[in-house]
Amino acid sequence: MIGEVLEQEKIYVIKIGGSILDCDESLKAFAKQIQQLHSSGVFVVIIHGGGNDISHMLKRLGIESKFEKGLRITDSQTIEVVEMVLSGKNNKRIVSELQLKKLSAVGICGKDHNLIQCKKKASDGQDLGFVGEICSIDTSIIRLLLSNNIVPIISPIGADETGLSYNINADTAASAIASSLKARKLIYITDVDGIYMDFKNKKSVIPSITPAYGNFLINDGIVSEGMIPKVKNCINALYTGIESVHIINGTIKNILEQLELNLPVGTTFYPITNSAKTPTSISGR
Known part of the structure; x- marks a missing residue:
């Protein structure tokens, strides 16, 4: 019953990272925008990263940060710090800011209620350690919170079948959770204006992208490095029925309000059937 009610309403899954978390004022402004969305009848689910805070804490503890193809190599020491920073410090900062705006918010991680079940991520050559690949998503705890008018704040720490913790890419977690919830929108808040x-x-921001065009941008090398997994996550989400996926700049004032008013902000990914028009960038290709 809870699922049936929520599927008829507006669910927005919003992923935030350094553009919001690295600045107290940005987080306060973000919380105000979430309050406005919530008061307009939108059910909001927030997934967050926190890579800079993790790196700072590792440095304080004398542990070197290592990366392979954009993924943090996460050994047994590092996963403890990752979990502490994401599920502890960062998660509760967001909860606190939302509650200062008179919203009910609960912070959880992917381990809670088996929200994110995962396995060790396969890699070519380099052992990434406790970096996880999502096996399944159970959103029943999210639906329970939403049905009680509570905003879930989720850190992307999953667990395998033995209970071991794994660091999950927050963009991937957001896409998987949005797909499982059948959310109306998936929104990635970044520090760039779009693709x-x-x-x-x-x-040269591309205003709208279809799945086919997104794949072209990757294959042609126009989208590269860290943006590749983000674009792939956007495309994958569309294939599961999400109406639109957005990449927007969180440093722009009232960016979520502008998006809700259908103003031209960031890059929007549409299924081809939902696209109002073919992106102008495709012309002649």
Whole structure:
């Protein structure tokens, strides 16, 4: 019954990272925007990262940060710090800010109620340690919170079948959770204006992308490095029935309000059947 009611309403899954968490004022402004969305009848689910805070804590503890193809190599020492920072410090900062805006918020991680079941991520050559690959999502705890008008704040720490903790890419976790919830929108809040045709030209933001065009951008090398998994997650979410996926700049004032008013902000991914028009960037290709 809970699921049936929520599926008829607006569920937005919002992923935030350093553009919000690295600045107290940005977090306060974000919390205010969530309050406005919530008061308009939107059910909001927040998934967060926190890579910079993890790196800072590791440095304080004398542990070197190592990466392989954009993924943090997470040994037994590092996973303890990752879990402490994400599920502890960062998660509760967000909860506190939302509650200061008179919202009910509960912080959980992927281990709670078996929300994110995972396994060790396979890799070519380099052992990534406790980096997880999602096996299954159980959103019943999220639905329970939403049905009680509570905003879930989720850190992307999953567990395998033996209970071991794994660090999950927050973008991937957000896409998987949004898909399982059948959310209306998946929103990635970043520190860039969207997907660029030419990253050096900040006016070259691509306003709308279909799955086919997204794959073209990857294969043609226009989207590269850290943006590749984000674009793939956007495309995968569309295939599960999400109406639209957005990449927007969290440093822009009232960006979520602008998005809700259908103003042209960031890059929007649409299924081809939902796209109002073919992106102008495709013309002639």
